[in-house]
Amino acid sequence: MIKYALSKFQELILMSVVTRFAPSPTGYLHIGGARTALYCWLHAKKHQGEFVLRIEDTDRERSTDEAVQAILDGMSWLGLDHTQGPYYQTKRFDRYKEVAEQLLEQGDAYPCFCSKERLDELRETQMANKEKPRYDGKCRNLTPEERDLSQPHVIRFKNPTEGSVKWADAVKGNIEFSNGELDDLIIARTDGTPTYNFTVVVDDWDMKITQVVRGDDHVNNTPRQINIFKALNAKPPEYAHVPMILGDDGKKLSKRHGAVGVMQYRDDGYLREAVLNYLVRLGWSHGDQEIFSIEEMIELFDIHDINKAASAFNTEKLNWLNQHYMKTMPVEKVKEALMWHLENHQIDLTNGPAIESLIPVFADRVQTLKEFANSIGYFYADFDSYDEKAAKKHLRPVAKEPLSEVQNRLNGLTEWQPEAIQSAIDSTAEALGVGMGKIGMPLRVAVTGGGQSPNLDVTLQLIGKERVSQRIDAALEFIKNREAQS
RNA sequence: AUCCCUAUCGUCUAGCGGUUAGGACUCCUGACUUUCUAUCAGGAUACCGGGGUUCGAAUCCCCGUAGGGAUACCA
Numbered sequence: 001m002i003k004y005a006l007s008k009f010q011e012l013i014l015m016s017v018v019t020r021f022a023p024s025p026t027g028y029l030h031i032g033g034a035r036t037a038l039y040c041w042l043h044a045k046k047h048q049g050e051f052v053l054r055i056e057d058t059d060r061e062r063s064t065d066e067a068v069q070a071i072l073d074g075m076s077w078l079g080l081d082h083t084q085g086p087y088y089q090t091k092r093f094d095r096y097k098e099v100a101e102q103l104l105e106q107g108d109a110y111p112c113f114c115s116k117e118r119l120d121e122l123r124e125t126q127m128a129n130k131e132k133p134r135y136d137g138k139c140r141n142l143t144p145e146e147r148d149l150s151q152p153h154v155i156r157f158k159n160p161t162e163g164s165v166k167w168a169d170a171v172k173g174n175i176e177f178s179n180g181e182l183d184d185l186i187i188a189r190t191d192g193t194p195t196y197n198f199t200v201v202v203d204d205w206d207m208k209i210t211q212v213v214r215g216d217d218h219v220n221n222t223p224r225q226i227n228i229f230k231a232l233n234a235k236p237p238e239y240a241h242v243p244m245i246l247g248d249d250g251k252k253l254s255k256r257h258g259a260v261g262v263m264q265y266r267d268d269g270y271l272r273e274a275v276l277n278y279l280v281r282l283g284w285s286h287g288d289q290e291i292f293s294i295e296e297m298i299e300l301f302d303i304h305d306i307n308k309a310a311s312a313f314n315t316e317k318l319n320w321l322n323q324h325y326m327k328t329m330p331v332e333k334v335k336e337a338l339m340w341h342l343e344n345h346q347i348d349l350t351n352g353p354a355i356e357s358l359i360p361v362f363a364d365r366v367q368t369l370k371e372f373a374n375s376i377g378y379f380y381a382d383f384d385s386y387d388e389k390a391a392k393k394h395l396r397p398v399a400k401e402p403l404s405e406v407q408n409r410l411n412g413l414t415e416w417q418p419e420a421i422q423s424a425i426d427s428t429a430e431a432l433g434v435g436m437g438k439i440g441m442p443l444r445v446a447v448t449g450g451g452q453s454p455n456l457d458v459t460l461q462l463i464g465k466e467r468v469s470q471r472i473d474a475a476l477e478f479i480k481n482r483e484a485q486s
Numbered sequence: 487a488u489c490c491c492u493a494u495c496g497u498c499u500a501g502c503g504g505u506u507a508g509g510a511c512u513c514c515u516g517a518c519u520u521u522c523u524a525u526c527a528g529g530a531u532a533c534c535g536g537g538g539u540u541c542g543a544a545u546c547c548c549c550g551u552a553g554g555g556a557u558a559c560c561a
Contacts, residue, residue, distance in 0.1 A: 026560085131487070176490095186559055197561090219555070281499080283498085290509080316497080317510075317511040363524090452522040454523085
């Protein structure tokens with residue numbers, strides 16, 4: 001007990017956890033990035049550590065302010081708040097330059113004067129000879145006299161040629177690369193701007209990142225980065241390379257798959273709780289548990305339990321989770337998320353029942369908030385036409401008598417409550433000697449305009465007594481007109 | 487071409503040398519029912535292939551196969 005408490009304590013002072021999410025602002029925050037961000041956030045939260053947001057915008061051609069905003073929006077919608085940053089790499093150029101100088105001085109980097117043309121040619125010959133394309137080190141051993149720094153040049157990192165780089169990846173396990181596979185990568189371009197593999201190392205080092213959680217497309221960059229860390233005499237962080245997310249069809253995620261930007265999920269009517277729960281379970285698990293509150297995620301999450309294999313995104317399961325949360329979350333919380341969609345659908349809440357009373361009755365019949373907003377129009381506004389099929393089937397001359405009879409009984413009610421409404425309907429069916437189907441459906445179509453709705457008792461109650469009576473009148477009128485036409 | 491990674495129901499996954507291979511989504515059947523749902527109860531479906539190691543392999547090793555990633559003055 002004491003031993004445990006002590007080690008826990010030591011762990012805290014010895015290495016307080018710092019994770020980072022480091023997207024490049026070339027587009028919206030996509031679902032794969034969101035999951036990576038969630039894992040980073042969870043790991044930091046679990047260990048009461050720091051979560052750094054860093055914008056990797058060194059590629060000025062492709063980075064945009066809109067994309068930065070989209071990423072910020074996505075993160076904040078999901079509630080993945082950072083404790084540091086956002087840092088922008090473009091604001092740290094001086095620092096990168098300084099470190100590059102250091103490497104140059106140490107002899108761990110060198111200027112390279114090879115032209116792009118020569119490099120392209122080199123690559124082509126190597127490909128033709130079925131070799132792995134890589135820089136041949138032409139400028140690696142130039143003498144100081146041979147280096148004319150007034151000429152255009154890049155700076156390359158002098159990668160070790162012998163031995164290998166290995167690390168224990170938190171998700172993939174032991175990985176080893178032979179240095180012979182690596183070449184001397186460019187750390188500064190001709191215009192002096194730093195490149196990715198270099199800035200990442202400097203930043204992860206400066207920001208004291210303890211766990212790098214990122215997409216597994218970075219596995220191949222890791223040995224290069226570790227070598228730079230070594231040259232800088234710095235300790236590399238722990239790496240956790242999470243596999244990518246595939247589309248519904250098992251293919252690489254792309255625009256074809258529809259909702260790939262995180263904000264699109266909000267627009268499509270998903271609750272952030274559902275998206276988070278879905279994402280955490282996609283590629284990570286804790287036994288058989290499917291439902292995780294944010295608190296449970298933080299408590300139970302462990303980067304070592306992340307799955308090694310890529311996983312396909314399954315909208316049906318997301319839908320199920322979304323409905324689950326609509327059914328189980330406090331009504332107030334659901335309402336909060338729902339409001340945006342109601343405004344979108346131009347539903348005037350002043351002209352109908354309290355939206356809170358609709359949430360429990362609709363939560364178990366729709367899967368998204370969008371669908372929700374789409375289904376409740378008749379509580380707030382009169383409709384000017386019926387669903388064609390439903391009307392054809394149920395608003396027929398035979399329905400006239402049941403409709404007027406039930407209207408009479410409903411009008412006579414002193415108490416407009418589900419029980420009373422239900423008994424009015426029941427007694428109508430009984431009095432006329434017909435089944436429920438003969439009265440229920442015409443009534444449903446009359447008051448909702450369509451063939452689907454919650455139970456009639458609550459539906460009628462929520463629509464309101466007066467409105468129900470008016471709509472039955474309208475339905476009777478509709479039937480008469482129809483009779484006259486045929 | 488080379489290097490790296492991966493492989494359990496259709497999908498997400500549990501499993502970490504001995505299990506009737508478990509759960510969830512989806513699907514099917516039944517119950518409930520005035521519609522659509524929801525709910526409850528059943529059911530179907532999986533260890534990529536081949537070799538080893540072992541008394542015993544989904545699990546460890548090797549070789550294939552398939553998929554993915556990387557080999558940029560992108561990140």
